[in-house]
Amino acid sequence: MRAVGLGGALAVLLAVAGCKAQAVDGDGRPRPPVRIEVTTTGPAAVDRSGPSGGSAKRSPGATRSAEAPSAAPEVLWSRGDKGMGVRELQARLRQVAWLFDGPTGDYDELTVTAVKGFQGKRGLPRTGETDATTWDRLLGMTHEPGRWELYASGGQPAAAPDPRCTTGRVLCVSKTSRTLRWMIDGRTLSTMDVRFGSQYTPTREGVFHVTFTSRHHVSTLYDSPMPYAMFFSGGQAVHYSADFAARGYTGASHGCVNVRDEQKIAALFAQVRPGDKVVVSW
Template sequence: MAVGAVVAVALVGGCKAQAVDADGKASPPLRASPTETKGAKETKPDGSDAPSGTAGARQTPQRPAPKTVLAPGQRGDQVRELQARLRQIAWFFENPSGTYGTSTSTAVKGFQAKRGLPRTGTTDTVTWQRLLGMTREPTRFELYSGGGIPPSKPDKRCLTGRVLCISKASRTLTWMVDGKAVSTMDVRFGSQYTPTRDGAFTVYWKSRHHVSTLFHTAMPYAMFFSGGQAVHFSSDFAARGYNGASHGCVNVRDEKKIASLFAQVENGDKVVVYKD
């Protein structure tokens, strides 16, 4: 064999083969070229592989996607609160209904776009927190600006006999017979300058087609209980809602309900007007 010739010798025991020269000296191990090591992986301390050159590099954690709080089609008290809060900052112009419809979705989209948020129309956690930071907790009257507040707990004076039980807190009139609610309707009261009197009274006069001699306005289905103050239908209340007030009377805006009530109430029935 010529001097310098390289002879490949296989080592026993499963070891890797090495190149040796004629003198039996081992040649230095071959090194991989740069092109061969491109894309090679390094092993992390935990034993997993990582791309070469990334060992010890810090990874920026990704924020989780916002979660949905409320979405179109939902109903409930939180939807009503969403609408009331949007109304406080002039993004929602209807009375809160508790139903997440098209107008609510449109208002949410506008609110989101104004603040650089994804314009989805769905209320996610980011949108909700931003809205909470810009508004205050809605009052009960704001939540039910269109009416429909659940009736207050009846005054104890309403629990016996036939009573027109009228709560200023919930703005409701509940017709009660022997402690049971027969019907409930939204009502409106006098302003601070012409307040509706609180207390216990009795119906002393009913006038189906009454017209006020003082203000020259129609007072259909009037049931008088204290001086010139009466429970009666109000077309103004039906048209404008709580944007107006009476001159002391208890206004009802649902004509069908008060027509039915008028047919049932008799002179001598109790009327209780209370604040709680």
């Protein structure tokens, strides 16, 4: 049998006893342990160095399950909000038949109910609040509303006054914005929504004057009430219309300038006098 050195015999004994033998160089000195680094490039790869040396930072390939739960969608509008954003929301809800009134620009109870219905139909939480997810879904189903869709029920801003309206006492009517301004010496005292005649019975344009007024007038031609009538061109007058109040711009007059707000036209009627100017323009 070939003799073995003391170092070799010791290594054999340690191996038999189950101990981990330390590798040695040929000169008997222990070799430093081999350092093996393993790198991975899959879903489990995580960089734990973090900006402050603490929390882990996910690599691009890390799985989503390691992340914190995503935050709830941002709420864009909810009950009590007002403005053009709410008006557009309402116009789009009208396009998909979840809202039939308005738009008003006020996030009211009818709007809450419409949003809840829209959300429930699409499996979204029925909160009645318009969050980013609800808004994105609605955008995908509707087109950008035009001017008169946004103001289907009125509330549109009045057009700039016609230059002929800037002096004296004037009922300044704009077909462009569908509004009437009551003006004295260039100052607007009140504004109101109005509608006009159809293409078959158009409202005449030009400069006129109030010929007479009639608080409880009834049309002899159409047998229909014309309260707070202020006549300016033959049988055409500015007057309150219950039909306009009920149906909005889906209807038309027989040539008169219809007003939908009875309180406003009652106040106007109390101020207007025969001889006051009436300007009807585009």
